[in-house]
Amino acid sequence: LDFQLSYHKFNESQREQAVLKRLQQGEIVAQICDAGTPGISDPGMELVKLCVDENIPIIPIPGPFAFVAALSASGLATDEFTFVGFLPKHAGSRKERLIVSAKEVATQIFYVLPHKLHQFIEEASSIFGGCRQCAIAREMTKIHEEFWCGTLEEAKGAFLTCQPKGEITFLIEGKANCVVEAPSESQLENELRELISGGQCPSSVLDFFCLQCIFKSVKS
Numbered sequence: 001l002d003f004q005l006s007y008h009k010f011n012e013s014q015r016e017q018a019v020l021k022r023l024q025q026g027e028i029v030a031q032i033c034d035a036g037t038p039g040i041s042d043p044g045m046e047l048v049k050l051c052v053d054e055n056i057p058i059i060p061i062p063g064p065f066a067f068v069a070a071l072s073a074s075g076l077a078t079d080e081f082t083f084v085g086f087l088p089k090h091a092g093s094r095k096e097r098l099i100v101s102a103k104e105v106a107t108q109i110f111y112v113l114p115h116k117l118h119q120f121i122e123e124a125s126s127i128f129g130g131c132r133q134c135a136i137a138r139e140m141t142k143i144h145e146e147f148w149c150g151t152l153e154e155a156k157g158a159f160l161t162c163q164p165k166g167e168i169t170f171l172i173e174g175k176a177n178c179v180v181e182a183p184s185e186s187q188l189e190n191e192l193r194e195l196i197s198g199g200q201c202p203s204s205v206l207d208f209f210c211l212q213c214i215f216k217s218v219k220s
Helices: 012-024 045-053 066-072 091-102 114-128 152-158 185-197 202-219
Strands: 081-086 107-112 133-138 146-151 168-172
Touching: 012 045, 066 107, 066 133, 066 168, 081 091, 091 114, 091 185, 107 114, 114 152, 114 168, 114 185, 133 152, 146 152
Parallel strands: 081 107
Antiparallel strands: 107 168, 133 146, 133 168
16 A cells, blocks of 8 residues: 555544545545444544545445344344444433434344443333343354344343443344333333433433333333
8 A cells, every 4th residue: 555544533533634635636545444334333424425525436345234244133123224323421312312212113223332231231121111122243243253132121131140242233123013011100200310310301301201101001
């Protein structure tokens, strides 16, 4: 290679103009990553936007997608799905995103850090309902690839004392495919209290409450 340039989430905004300038001068630039496909839960999206705005042609060369491989072997619906990726770090924002996903009829796909798996299962179970089918895929396309399938409630027990290592793809079935389990009044009260104490905005708290009321009406 005539020229190499590091490009990652910590310097992405600083590198974009330098890369764009080379492209405008007629150079050929290839963005590569050590796994997956650039721009999909990896840096590259903003650079692609700049190239599109400047009418610079882009030639995609797809790499392996952990979430596509996991979906194809999950046993969950593949005709419609939403790739969410990593959830926000802030508790209120995480729950807000999970509330949105819980309403979707499409299979929901998340990336989860190993040390956040227990937390994710607890939060997802309380919002989606423990009856939802899920699939947990670890280290896709690698030597230690592993699948686990069951309900969110079963996942709580299965991973209570087990913290797997490596990259985790977490898939949850869509709302239309699940008989919704109604939360108890105490569960509703606890969840609402956590949302408020976590700094959640009133409209999001109302959305959560309405969603759970719908769950209860469906159950009854």
